Amino acid sequence: MARTKSTTVKDVAAAANVSRATAARALNGYGYVGSEAAERVLEAAARLGYRGNRVAQALRQGGLPIIGFVPGDIQNPFFARVAHDIDVAARGSKHNLLIASSEEDLEQERALLDNLRALNVRGMIVAPASANDNLHLARLVREGTPIVLIDRVLDDLPCDSVAVDNEGGAREAVEHLIANGHRRIALIHDDARIVTARDRQAGYVKALQAHGLPVDQRLIAVSSSTVQHAIDATIRLFSQPERPTALFTVDSVMTTGALLALRSIGLTIPRDVSLIGFDDFDLATFTDPQITVVAQPVGKIGPVAVKMLLERIRGLSEPPRHVRFQTRLICRGSVSRIFRPA
Amino acid sequence: MARTKSTTVKDVAAAANVSRATAARALNGYGYVGSEAAERVLEAAARLGYRGNRVAQALRQGGLPIIGFVPGDIQNPFFARVAHDIDVAARGSKHNLLIASSEEDLEQERALLDNLRALNVRGMIVAPASANDNLHLARLVREGTPIVLIDRVLDDLPCDSVAVDNEGGAREAVEHLIANGHRRIALIHDDARIVTARDRQAGYVKALQAHGLPVDQRLIAVSSSTVQHAIDATIRLFSQPERPTALFTVDSVMTTGALLALRSIGLTIPRDVSLIGFDDFDLATFTDPQITVVAQPVGKIGPVAVKMLLERIRGLSEPPRHVRFQTRLICRGSVSRIFRPA
């Protein structure tokens, strides 16, 4: 197919009748170059459409101007939003963004990080798929690769992180339900492997305990984070003899599933069941009534992560910094007050 | 920060007491290598944690094992889904995916493509932001860079493409409205710059003309593809004295906006207004009634695009191939029948 090989400094130099060294100097504006020679080089470069070869530059100078982003799932609106923000922020500093989704699979994550490492990217922003077995991450950190963790923080990993107060947010939500008289509050959460889900579950448990309520395992369902699994889990929870009066879901995908499931088994929100979901999402304002949610400042996560990463790339060597954003409970119409006689 | 420089073939060769050449042969399994020497090399490589440097490989062999993807907006669920599919397909052939969103901005798209070119990526999958001024794309094609266009096809660009029958799908939707007795059918579409929107508009116009209905400019609103703009456009359309009885929106973001706007001005679907949107989306089944949409086979686009791209990368030199998927009208509850006395 005779892919035309691109023009190199050599070509430009030849066209301008100078050496490669001089051409490079003219193109990059360093060292001494005669104004006349420089002009000829620039003209030749423009004429030949010289672009430079990042790969060669990267080899010489170490590292491609690329930031790697490893989200759990790019289709999840949360990560899509963050990816977008990272992209914008990275572009501001002349970096390209390489997105490689781990699909919440530890093996895949390992392979991807290996790949990024081999590509000599400048730094990585990662949402680790697992709370355990993170030797691969530990090694990267040890080797000095700039890494920023987002959304999911691993306490024993000495690197920067940006996340929200998952436990506090969950606790606030559950306490809101308790304050409205609910006692049988169900939880649907992800495999505890993911840090976020674990913390949110912890918030749920703490809220119950703080109010002297028992933690009933029958009210807790585990589901992987897909709409279908969430539907199944919801149906399981609500086909028990003593039905929960409220439900707390730990992410927007699960909330979506719960919504669908409750509708299909004929339970009305908030008359039959009250619902609070973690993470705000479009759908939440489209339903009738609208759904009460724990909102995270999604838009801040990406920019802050990039900022921290760039500082590391530039050589900052402070001890790990951890940014923790507060969540906000947005009360809409999906929680009802239960009258509870003393 | 003393970023530990990674181990090179040189290190491995030294550790195994062989030359770089032999080490490379052992590691890549080509040429003749003594079994004993090979073993020593492999052992040394494992011990030192040798990973290889893609950048150096790329320089020698031409091109990074990367596929570039330039969507209009990664937050748009359509592109997020396609990105995911591309990622999976690319991984199957040992390619990484580099996503760089153009944000529907032509200048940005140009810059991004330049970047990708400089990175020597193997090929690109692009959803062009504009129907015109595509000299930058034309040049890439001319230079032999493998490119596959998705979603939006530029007829005068000699390269592969994957898209859906936008005109036909739109036409089917509008004819469905006509068949249900609607005559004043409004359209909200994007800036005609984007090919997709233009084709869908063309379908709208053809449907009307085929049934002898006038194309009334007052029924056509232009909006950029954001929820807020779509809301404004909808309100504008429906505050006219002679209100439309039906609305066709050309993408899911606009449909979302229309939904919100209609609710806010107190119009009920489908009693007051019938609605059909192009592109199926989650929300469409969450509303009451559910929304009738023109569905595209989203899941097929990514895999087919990658398949075509890989063939080009491997050197296929057939003339440009164009895959065009059919759309499917999914009738739900957002279209009402208007009784129209003869």
Added chain:
DNA sequence: CCTGATTCTGATACCGATCTCACAGATCCA
């Protein structure tokens, strides 16, 4: 025992850009 093929290995060129170094010519000050 010698020729020719086969196996193994190291030296070396190369990809493209950058950077150091040395050197030539111009300029400058004493």
Added chain:
DNA sequence: TGGATCTGTGAGATCGGTATCAGAATCAGG
């Protein structure tokens, strides 16, 4: 006028890996 400094330039090393080539060692067959 001569040494020192400043300009401008090209030769060549370098980044890390891969491919070519030639030479050494082993082995087969006549």
